[in-house]
Amino acid sequence: MNRILILFAHPRFEKSRVNRALLEQVGTMPEVTLHDLYEEYPDFNIHVKREQEILSMHDIIVWQHPFYMYGAPALLKQWTDLVLEYGWAHGEGGEFLKDKLVFNCLTTGGSRAVYAADGACRFSLGEFLLPFQQSACLCRMIYLPPFAVQGTYLLTQDDLAHHAEDYRNLLNLLVKGEFDMDDMRCFPLLNDWLHRKREARQL
Amino acid sequence: MNHSFLQDALIYLAAAIVFVPIAKRLGMGSVLGYLIGGIMVGPFGLGFVGGEGKEIMHFAEFGVVMMLFLIGLELEPVHFWRLRHQILGTGSLQMILTTLIFLAVFLAVGLKWQAALAMGLALSMSSTAIVLQTLREKGLAQTESGKSSFSVLLFQDISVIPILALLPLLSLHVVEAPAGATAAFFETLPGWAQTLALLFDVALIVLGGRFLLVPFLRFIARVHLREMFTASALFIVMATAYIVSLVGLSPALGTFLAGVVLANSEYRHELESDIEPFKGILLGLFFISVGAAINFNLMIDRPLLIVALVAGVVLLKALVLFVTGRFIRLSFDQNLLFSLGLSQVGEFAFVLFAFIYQLRILSGEWTDMMMGVTALSMTLTPILLLVNERLIAPRFGTRRVEEKEADAVNVRHPVIIAGFGDFGSVVGRFLKANGIECTVLDNDSDRVDLLRKMGFKVFYGDATRLDILKAAGAEEAGILVAAIGSPDLNSDLIAKARKYFPHLTIMGRAEGRLEAYDLIDRDIRNIYRESLDTSVRLGIDVLVKLGFRRYSATRAGQNFIRYDEEALWKLAPHRHDEDTYIYNAREQIHLQEQLLTADRDVNPAVNDHAWDSELSTDEFREAEAKDDTRA
Numbered sequence: 001m002n003r004i005l006i007l008f009a010h011p012r013f014e015k016s017r018v019n020r021a022l023l024e025q026v027g028t029m030p031e032v033t034l035h036d037l038y039e040e041y042p043d044f045n046i047h048v049k050r051e052q053e054i055l056s057m058h059d060i061i062v063w064q065h066p067f068y069m070y071g072a073p074a075l076l077k078q079w080t081d082l083v084l085e086y087g088w089a090h091g092e093g094g095e096f097l098k099d100k101l102v103f104n105c106l107t108t109g110g111s112r113a114v115y116a117a118d119g120a121c122r123f124s125l126g127e128f129l130l131p132f133q134q135s136a137c138l139c140r141m142i143y144l145p146p147f148a149v150q151g152t153y154l155l156t157q158d159d160l161a162h163h164a165e166d167y168r169n170l171l172n173l174l175v176k177g178e179f180d181m182d183d184m185r186c187f188p189l190l191n192d193w194l195h196r197k198r199e200a201r202q203l
Numbered sequence: 204m205n206h207s208f209l210q211d212a213l214i215y216l217a218a219a220i221v222f223v224p225i226a227k228r229l230g231m232g233s234v235l236g237y238l239i240g241g242i243m244v245g246p247f248g249l250g251f252v253g254g255e256g257k258e259i260m261h262f263a264e265f266g267v268v269m270m271l272f273l274i275g276l277e278l279e280p281v282h283f284w285r286l287r288h289q290i291l292g293t294g295s296l297q298m299i300l301t302t303l304i305f306l307a308v309f310l311a312v313g314l315k316w317q318a319a320l321a322m323g324l325a326l327s328m329s330s331t332a333i334v335l336q337t338l339r340e341k342g343l344a345q346t347e348s349g350k351s352s353f354s355v356l357l358f359q360d361i362s363v364i365p366i367l368a369l370l371p372l373l374s375l376h377v378v379e380a381p382a383g384a385t386a387a388f389f390e391t392l393p394g395w396a397q398t399l400a401l402l403f404d405v406a407l408i409v410l411g412g413r414f415l416l417v418p419f420l421r422f423i424a425r426v427h428l429r430e431m432f433t434a435s436a437l438f439i440v441m442a443t444a445y446i447v448s449l450v451g452l453s454p455a456l457g458t459f460l461a462g463v464v465l466a467n468s469e470y471r472h473e474l475e476s477d478i479e480p481f482k483g484i485l486l487g488l489f490f491i492s493v494g495a496a497i498n499f500n501l502m503i504d505r506p507l508l509i510v511a512l513v514a515g516v517v518l519l520k521a522l523v524l525f526v527t528g529r530f531i532r533l534s535f536d537q538n539l540l541f542s543l544g545l546s547q548v549g550e551f552a553f554v555l556f557a558f559i560y561q562l563r564i565l566s567g568e569w570t571d572m573m574m575g576v577t578a579l580s581m582t583l584t585p586i587l588l589l590v591n592e593r594l595i596a597p598r599f600g601t602r603r604v605e606e607k608e609a610d611a612v613n614v615r616h617p618v619i620i621a622g623f624g625d626f627g628s629v630v631g632r633f634l635k636a637n638g639i640e641c642t643v644l645d646n647d648s649d650r651v652d653l654l655r656k657m658g659f660k661v662f663y664g665d666a667t668r669l670d671i672l673k674a675a676g677a678e679e680a681g682i683l684v685a686a687i688g689s690p691d692l693n694s695d696l697i698a699k700a701r702k703y704f705p706h707l708t709i710m711g712r713a714e715g716r717l718e719a720y721d722l723i724d725r726d727i728r729n730i731y732r733e734s735l736d737t738s739v740r741l742g743i744d745v746l747v748k749l750g751f752r753r754y755s756a757t758r759a760g761q762n763f764i765r766y767d768e769e770a771l772w773k774l775a776p777h778r779h780d781e782d783t784y785i786y787n788a789r790e791q792i793h794l795q796e797q798l799l800t801a802d803r804d805v806n807p808a809v810n811d812h813a814w815d816s817e818l819s820t821d822e823f824r825e826a827e828a829k830d831d832t833r834a
Contacts, residue, residue, distance in 0.1 A: 045761040 001031060002175050005058035006105075009037045009065040009076035018107045018152045019066065021160045025168040031175045033058065037075050044078055051083040056096060060174055061141075063132065064105040070121070070128045072106075080135055089139040101174070101181075102136050103144035103190065104129055105167070111151035126188055142181060147190040166194055214251045218244045219487050229585075234332045234550060237487050238578050241494020252495050265444075266485025267554050269478055271455045272440050274360045275462020276475055286354060293351055293531055294358020297545075300523045301327035308519075314569075317373040321559045322573065324366050326516055330549035331356045333584055337544065341665070342689040345624070346647040348537040351528070352545055363551050364459050367558060374562040404447060405460060412464030420470045436477040439465075455554070486550075493553045497578060498571035509572065513579045517587075521546040536600035536648030543591050547584045548577040592665070600648060616642045619675055620684040621666035621696055623650060626712050626733060627686030631659070641684075642675050667695045669703060677704045686712040694718070697725055716771065723775040730771075739764055 008023070010016055013036070027034045035054065041047075055061065065072045084090065089097050106125075114120040115128075125146055126133075136143035147170060149155070149163045170190055173179050187193040218240030226236030244251040283290065305323035310316060334352055338344045344353075416439060423435045440458050447457030465474060502509045521542045528538035553574060560570040618634060620627045621644040631641050643659050644666040645651050651663040664671040666687060677683065683700050687693040693712060700707055710729040713719040722730050739760045746756035 043761055045758060045765070047765070 002059040004032045004060045006034050006062045009073045021164045022167050025164040046082045061102040067106045067108040098140040100141050102141045104146040107149045237490030238494040241491035245495030247499040266489045268454045269482035272458040272462040275459040276466050289354040293354045297527045298327045321564045325552045325555035328549040328551040329545040342692045348541040408460045417468045433477045436474050512576045517546045543587045547580040552577045616640045617681045619680045622687035624688045683707045684710045690714050690718045
């Protein structure tokens with residue numbers, strides 16, 4: 001049994017359709033801790049000790065957030081700056097996060113097609129997330145590809161339900177440990193990995 | 204020590220200990236407690252003390268002397284000057300009108316004009332002790348009626364001095380010396396010469412105080428012995444009393460003047476706190492002896508006359524006060540409180556009547572009767588205020604609930620704010636700005652009127668009363684913001700709300716740490732200390748002015764609030780155990796000091812090394828060196 005910590009950062013959660021749908025599915029899972037950062041630290045004054053204690057109690061970390069201006073909301077950046085500190089997360093004696101799994105779960109307004117070299121955004125999601133990947137690497141964590149819900153403006157109610165279901169399945173597999181890390185890392189998005197797994201089962 | 208002295212002291216103290224707490228419980232105030240105690244032990248009660256009551260009264264009059272010294276000390280000239288219009292205007296209007304009316308009434312009854320005037324002056328006094336205490340208990344001290352009452356009382360207290368000085372002029376006889384003073388050449392002088400001598404004495408005290416007492420106190424203060432200061436304070440009071448009585452003046456007048464002279468000195472607060480306990484206990488003794496001396500035979504013989512006198516006196520006083528209130532434009536509700544609250548005859552009347560009797564201006568029979576009337580009128584005050592609160596004001600004054608609300612669909616608001624002073628009003632305005640309607644409970648009728656005009660839903664009344672809480676919708680609301688200014692009332696409200704409306708989330712205002720502990724004891728989780736956030740904000744700005752970066756200062760402030768709140772909860776269970784509390788408090792202060800020092804450091808290495816690259820610099824340097832050698 002793996003325990004999952006969702007570090008959720010959304011400054012306007014009350015207006016977010018997609019993130020609400022995602023969290024409705026997984027927020028109540030017993031192995032999942034939902035940690036709503038904007039609710040906990042409205043003053044941006046993150047309680048570093050407490051955050052580190054919470055991290056220690058989990059095996060898999062999810063940075064869940066909307067994608068604003070090609071990055072995470074400011075509080076999540078604040079969180080990484082403060083909590084992943086030298087001597088605890090990295091550097092000398094900084095081994096407390098070693099071998100934990102971590103990935104981003106994000107929502108983007110633009111569709112998957114625009115996040116490509118020839119698209120409007122000119123870079124892939126993976127490229128935009130490089131700072132997260134390297135931070136994880138610095139802390140000797142295992143960074144997985146992101147889980148992304150894209151083109152959020154055009155999602156129908158059915159699409160939404162489908163993505164939420166995917167997310168739930170993903171976390172379920174992670175909790176049970178039914179995954180192969182190297183296999184996962186072959187895909188640009190965890191959504192693709194799930195897709196492939198489903199197809200394989202159906203065949 | 205003499206046996207009968209011990210016995211008397213025992214009886215008096217026991218009377219105080221038994222009856223004062225009972226009286227306070229019943230909402231009557233301590234003055235009445237002492238009086239009732241005196242009546243009970245006196246010759247008309249259990250008869251523990253008899254004829255010597257009058258002697259003890261002389262002894263205890265020293266309490267009055269001390270009280271006047273303290274009133275003098277309170278008269279900080281700057282403060283007085285700021286309130287001069289209110290005090291002089293309101294105070295003199297009330298006093299002159301009341302005195303004139305009683306003068307006319309007693310002249311009509313057939314008394315000599317001197318006696319009638321003296322009685323008028325004495326009856327115009329109201330009870331500072333009763334009124335101030337009642338105002339404070341009901342949380343009304345800051346309302347318009349509270350402030351006006353204070354002005355009137357202050358004026359009366361001050362005017363006791365000239366009245367005491369002028370009463371001998373009304374005397375038709377050559378009198379024996381008052382209140383234990385030695386007979387002096389003073390009494391043999393004619394009236395005008397006495398007044399002249401008095402003025403000379405006043406000048407003597409003022410100059411002596413300024414040029415002798417202040418340097419003397421400075422010398423004593425340098426010795427750094429607390430009891431020496433107490434001894435000096437007592438010495439000053441007694442010496443002044445003695446000196447002025449040598450020339451045959453009233454000791455009260457002398458000490459009052461000494462107090463005024465010292466009000467300007469830097470030792471004012473020390474003197475106050477040193478004399479206060481002596482005054483309290485001697486004044487208590489004085490009231491007990493007054494109670495014991497009340498002649499009940501008179502009342503039993505002529506009950507109707509006494510009842511008529513009490514009713515007439517209270518009614519006339521209240522009427523004059525009401526007119527005065529109209530004159531200074533108090534609203535109807537506030538005026539009712541003002542005029543009924545001050546309608547009793549005060550404790551100074553006992554002093555004045557005793558003096559008037561000594562001067563033979565009034566017969567013993569009348570004096571006894573008036574003392575009884577005074578005491579009875581004091582017992583009437585709490586009852587009158589209760590009647591006003593429950594029956595008169597709700598019917599004729601500011602409505603408890605706005606009328607048009609009654610037939611409108613009864614919208615229940617989720618939030619009730621009790622107390623709409625500086626604290627509660629900010630909460631209410633903030634919530635309203637964010638579209639949350641609140642029900643407001645307040646007991647200042649002027650404020651209630653204003654708020655209603657501004658569109659707030661306001662209930663007028665004492666928020667600690669169950670029926671009012673219920674009317675305000677406490678049963679349906681979700682959150683109660685307990686923001687009453689008086690910590691006692693607020694605590695009372697919270698206790699009641701927890702007991703009778705357990706579903707309410709209570710958000711409590713606490714004045715400081717101690718009040719916060721009190722709320723923790725009452726099992727309140729949401730506690731907001733008045734001073735904490737604001738003081739820290741001020742502190743942050745100080746840091747910024749001293750050159751700190753604003754964000755670092757802000758973080759330091761936020762951390763400080765966090766540690767302080769944690770410390771509050773950690774210490775709360777220990778505070779009943781004094782020793783561990785002190786130990787823990789010291790530990791917490793040590794912790795805070797550590798944290799603060801760390802945050803203040805430019806390189807906060809211990810607790811806050813956010814964004815601090817210095818720690819990892821060495822490692823990077825090593826790594827780079829390795830890369831260089833490899834290249």
